[in-house]
Amino acid sequence: MRSVARIALAHANPGDVSAAEDSLLAAAHAAAAVAAEHADAVDREARFPEEAFAALREQRLLGAMVPVALGGAGASLAMVTTICRILGEACAATGMIYAMHQIQVACVVEHGGGSAWHDGLLTRVADDQLLLASATSEEAIGGALRTSGCAVSADGGRFHLLKMAPTISYGAHADGILVTARRHADAAPSDQVLVCVMKSDYTLQSLNTWDTLGMRGTCSNGFRLEATGDVAQIMPVSFHEIADGTMTPVSHIVWGALWLGVASDAVSRAKTFFQGQARAHPGSLPPSGARVAEAVGMLQLMEARLDMALAHQQARHRADGGSVSAAFALAAEMNGLKTSLSTLALQAVQQALMVCGMAGYKHGTPFSLGRHLRDLWSAPLMINNDRIQANTANLLLADRS
Amino acid sequence: MKATIRKILGDVARLDVPPASLADSDDLYAAGLSSLATVHVMLALENAFEIEIPDRMLTRQLFRSIDSLAGAVSTIRQQQEAA
Numbered sequence: 076m077r078s079v080a081r082i083a084l085a086h087a088n089p090g091d092v093s094a095a096e097d098s099l100l101a102a103a104h105a106a107a108a109v110a111a112e113h114a115d116a117v118d119r120e121a122r123f124p125e126e127a128f129a130a131l132r133e134q135r136l137l138g139a140m141v142p143v144a145l146g147g148a149g150a151s152l153a154m155v156t157t158i159c160r161i162l163g164e165a166c167a168a169t170g171m172i173y174a175m176h177q178i179q180v181a182c183v184v185e186h187g188g189g190s191a192w193h194d195g196l197l198t199r200v201a202d203d204q205l206l207l208a209s210a211t212s213e214e215a216i217g218g219a220l221r222t223s224g225c226a227v228s229a230d231g232g233r234f235h236l237l238k239m240a241p242t243i244s245y246g247a248h249a250d251g252i253l254v255t256a257r258r259h260a261d262a263a264p265s266d267q268v269l270v271c272v273m274k275s276d277y278t279l280q281s282l283n284t285w286d287t288l289g290m291r292g293t294c295s296n297g298f299r300l301e302a303t304g305d306v307a308q309i310m311p312v313s314f315h316e317i318a319d320g321t322m323t324p325v326s327h328i329v330w331g332a333l334w335l336g337v338a339s340d341a342v343s344r345a346k347t348f349f350q351g352q353a354r355a356h357p358g359s360l361p362p363s364g365a366r367v368a369e370a371v372g373m374l375q376l377m378e379a380r381l382d383m384a385l386a387h388q389q390a391r392h393r394a395d396g397g398s399v400s401a402a403f404a405l406a407a408e409m410n411g412l413k414t415s416l417s418t419l420a421l422q423a424v425q426q427a428l429m430v431c432g433m434a435g436y437k438h439g440t441p442f443s444l445g446r447h448l449r450d451l452w453s454a455p456l457m458i459n460n461d462r463i464q465a466n467t468a469n470l471l472l473a474d475r476s
Numbered sequence: 477m478k479a480t481i482r483k484i485l486g487d488v489a490r491l492d493v494p495p496a497s498l499a500d501s502d503d504l505y506a507a508g509l510s511s512l513a514t515v516h517v518m519l520a521l522e523n524a525f526e527i528e529i530p531d532r533m534l535t536r537q538l539f540r541s542i543d544s545l546a547g548a549v550s551t552i553r554q555q556q557e558a559a
Contacts, residue, residue, distance in 0.1 A: 169507040216516065221510060263492040319511065399534040406511075466512065473515045475531050 095096040099150055103158040104135035107165035110277035114166035118446050121138030121291035123248045127162075128206065136173070140180045145194060146201035152181065152325065154228025156332040156472060163336020164343075165395070167450035170333035172245050177206035178325050179253045182310075184271065187322045192307040196251070196271055198267075199304050207271075208249035210300055210329045216238040218458065222227050227304050236270060236302045239282070250274050254300065254316055263423055267314035267367040268374065269305070277468045279301035289449030319402065324388050324409045331416035332456050338420040338427075341447040342370045345427035348442050349432060363430040370426040384412045407470040410463045417454030424448050481545050483525055488516040500542045514539045521545065527552045 110127035117124045131137055138183050140155050141147020150158075163170035180200060187193025201204050215224045225238040236256055243252065251273045258266050282297035310317060345367055352361040391405055424447045428435045434442040478500060485495040485504070492508035497531075511516075517539060522534060523530055538548050 092559060263506065265492065265508045266506060303515065315505075315511070399511070399536055400531050400536070402511070403515070469512050469515055472519060473534070476532075 085387060090215075092476075095148065096150075096154055098149060098370045099136070099139060099154055100161075102136055103161045106130040106134050106136060106162050108168075110162060110169040111165035114169070115446065117168055117292035118164060118289075119291075121286060121294070122279060123294050124166055124169045124172065124292045125147045125248075125431075127241050128172070128248075131173065132171075134413055135175060136202075137204040137206060137335075137468075138180075140177055141197045141201040142184065146199040146241065147197065148201075149324055152328065152388065154330055155181075156381065156385060158330040159329045160278040160339070162169060164340040165336075166292070167333065167447070170336055171290060171293050171330070171465060174326075174333050175209060175244055176207050177324060177329055179209055182253065182321050183207075183271070185270075186310055186312050186317045188311075190307065190311050192305065193271070193310070199333045205250040206245070206248065207241055208252045208277035209297075210238055210240045210243045210246070210252050210254045212241050213240050216264075217241075218399070220255070220323070221267070221315065223255050223257045223267050224264065226262060227268060227270060228260060233304055234270070234304055234309070236300075236304075237274065238300045240300055241282075242295045242299045243279075243300065244293045244299050245295060246279055246298050248298070250261060252300065252302075254302065256347060260264045265315070266453050268300075269310040269314045269317055270306055271308045271310070272302035272390065273308075276304050284342065288452055289446070290453045298320030309417060317407065322407070324384075324391075327409045327413040328384050328388065330454070330457075331377070331381050331384070331412055334416055334420040335374065335381060336445050337451055338377070338423040340372055340445050341424040341427040342367075342374055344435070344442045344444065345430035347438075348431045365409065366426045367388050368429050370423045370430070373419050373423040373426070377416055377423075384409060388436045400475055403470045403473045410467040410470070411448075413458070414455075414463050414467075415461045417451075417460060419446070424451055470475045477525075477546050477549060478542055481521070481549075484517060484520040484524060485542070488520050491530045495542075497520075498542065501548075502541060504539055504541055509539060517545075521549060522551050525549050525553065527556060 079197065106127060109130035110124060113124060113126045136158065138147040139150040143149035159170050159174045162173050183193050183197055196364040200207065211220050212218045213224050216222050225236060228235045236254060238254055238256065248253065251271055254266050254270045254272055256270055257264065258268050278301050282299060285294050285296040349363055351360055351369045387405060387408060424444060428444045428448065431442040431444060434440045435444040437443060438445060480496040481531065490513050491504070491508055498507060518529060527549065533548055538543060538544055
């Protein structure tokens with residue numbers, strides 16, 4: 076199916092492609108306007124951004140990345156990255172949920188190939204605008220992505236799965252969840268598969284509440300997840316392949332994009348404030364001018380870093396060689412993307428706060444930056460930057476360049 | 477040579493099972509070898525056998541089994557002696 080989509084795209088009129096991209100961008104801006112309107116309420120009440128997701132569904136954006144042949148828009152990762160940035164500018168929680176959904180879609184698009192069940196899932200994501208969540212962490216294991224405790228228990232053509240997940244972002248609001256588990260009851264903790272479970276076949280019991288500093292609308296509380304399904308719902312390749320090839324790099328790229336969006340909105344508020352000050356005192360530059368210039372420079376750095384990561388991720392797709400050192404180099408680079416963008420985004424907002432001063436510190440002004448700052452503090456913590464740096468250092472031991 | 481490789485696997489590979497219980501042809505990834513651990517296996521092999529594993533040989537296949545690791549070490553040693 077994917078090869079059909081690629082051929083179709085290769086023969087498409089370039090004008091059609093850009094028209095399709097323009098319409099996706101217009102859809103993203105329309106949904107972002109709704110998200111922005113409700114961002115403060117979502118944050119205050121720590122609730123799922125339902126208005127924004129109603130708008131995203133209305134704009135058919137949940138199926139953006141689904142191949143055209145399966146009824147989606149066939150959007151590239153670069154386009155999805157742009158949409159995440161636009162949503163991040165409006166509401167960080169909306170941007171994060173959308174980004175996490177697209178990570179799941181990307182995993183199924185890239186690695187579900189040839190499986191009728193997974194093609195069917197993608198068709199439903201496009202047709203019915205299903206929202207997909209992820210359950211990788213586990214109470215007994217913690218956040219280690221590449222280790223599972225729970226196991227798939229298959230009996231004939233059916234399976235059963237029970238996972239105690241310390242967090243499933245928007246779990247209660249999803250239509251399906253991609254769950255990591257050991258391949259079978261006797262499999263090693265690292266011998267994992269990724270299983271797509273659907274709402275009609277699982278039960279979720281909330282284990283705790285999600286009352287956090289920021290990203291309050293992602294509703295990432297813990298759940299006891301018990302699911303059944305057809306063994307065809309298990310992804311056809313090993314989880315390590317999915318994690319290395321798609322889940323990890325795509326996560327870092329789309330997260331980086333939405334963090335850039337949050338920081339862009341903050342800097343844009345600072346710029347407006349600074350221009351207002353300059354207008355009030357014609358002929359003189361407000362003292363915060365240098366900080367505005369520096370913050371804008373940081374955004375440009377982030378944008379360039381993101382473009383580089385996108386280009387290298389695409390290059391990897393073209394030359395899917397078996398070289399371990401090339402794979403390590405790319406993994407180290409994607410780690411660097413995550414640690415630097417999460418850090419830079421926070422720094423840019425802090426500069427913006429210095430520019431806006433008390434107007435930024437107060438809630439409810441056009442220059443308020445508290446939400447941006449609180450939301451972005453999740454960035455260095457979600458997959459802790461300290462852990463990522465240690466992982467990068469490990470990868471660099473194999474660097475022969 | 478395989479005894480040394482087994483010792484290295486025991487020291488740095490963090491497998492789910494003791495290397496002594498593995499057959500030479502058993503799949504090390506199935507035994508829990510992570511891609512990060514392959515870095516340490518590589519460095520330990522280079523140190524123990526005084527070799528340098530060239531970039532082109534660094535594939536996932538190289539770390540597949542004790543047999544494949546031993547084969548690679550022999551090949552590189554022969555090349556280094558010939559050079």
